[in-house]
Amino acid sequence: MKLTVFGATGGIGQEIVKQALAAGHKVTAVVRDPARFTVTGRGLEVFAAQVTDAEALRPAVAGRDAVxxxxxxxxxxxxxxxxxxxxxxxxxxxxxxxRRLLVVSAGPLAPVPWRQPLVDRLILSVINAVLKDVYADLRVMEDDLARSATDWTSVRPPKLLNKPVTGTYRTVIGGNPLSGRTIARADVAHAMLKMIDDPATVGQGVGVAY
Incomplete structure (x- = not known):
């Protein structure tokens, strides 16, 4: 597939690029400063652009199977x-x-499972209070996705870890895995690549966690 990755210098973005290249995909990594991007590999194109300029981004997304x-x-x-x-x-x-777009959001945006243990509910309430502005921003983003013409998926992880990819995690469409508190950035990237061809995830928020 031909893929474009935004936020390619970030932890999840870099993992998406690396794993996509390893799988044989052609990848366009959109970065503001190419000097900060150290990933290399066959099939990689580094596209320098300001992400705030929609017109400048058009060549980076044209003809791609997914973004x-x-x-x-x-x-x-x-x-x-x-x-x-x-x-x-x-x-x-x-x-x-x-059309196909997958973005990183956050687990707290999903409905709380009715079977969620009390300790998890308390932890979530504290996190929501501390990061309320971040989550409010993500809710606006998800509202924009819902109004767009894209076939979008919002991937919602809990606390992110810097650990190697395992390929073993739980996903819940429209919710979160019960008591799922952590996941590695590498596994979020793995999940996003896996969801590209999954029609059940289109127009949905998908919780991912161990």
């Missing part, structure tokens, strides 16, 4: 950038007729 995005806040100070940076991507994709 995968790791764009989003890395700290609380970055709250607001997920929606801001995803909108130009949506406009570029709609202009080029590129």
């Amino acid at each position: 995968l995005s790791g764009l989003g806040a890395r700290t609380r100070k970055d709250a607001g950038i997920a929606a801001t940076l995803t909108r130009p991507v949506l406009r570029a994709m709609e202009a080029e007729g590129t």
Whole structure:
């Protein structure tokens, strides 16, 4: 497949690029500063652009089978950038007729499972209070996705870890895995690549966790 990856210098974005190349896909990595991007490999194109410029992004998404995005806040100070940076991507994709889009969101945006243990509910309430601005931004982003012409999937992980890919995790369409508290960035990338061809995930938020 021909894939485009936004947020390619981030933890999940880099993993998407590496795993996609290893699987034999052709990958366009969109980065602001190519000097910060150290991934190499056959089938890789590094595309330098400001993600805020939808017109400049059109060549990066034209003719692609799917676009995968790791764009989003890395700290609380970055709250607001997920929606801001995803909108130009949506406009570029709609202009080029590129439909499949998978983005990284967050587990707390999903409904809380009715069987969720009390301790998990308490942990979630604290996290929601601390990161409320980040999650509000992600909700705006997901609303933008729902109004778009793309075949979108919002992948919602819990706490992210820097660990190797395992390929073993749980997914729940429209919810979260029960008591799923962590997942490696590498496995989020693995899940996103796996979902590209899964029609059941289109137009859905999908929880991923161990």
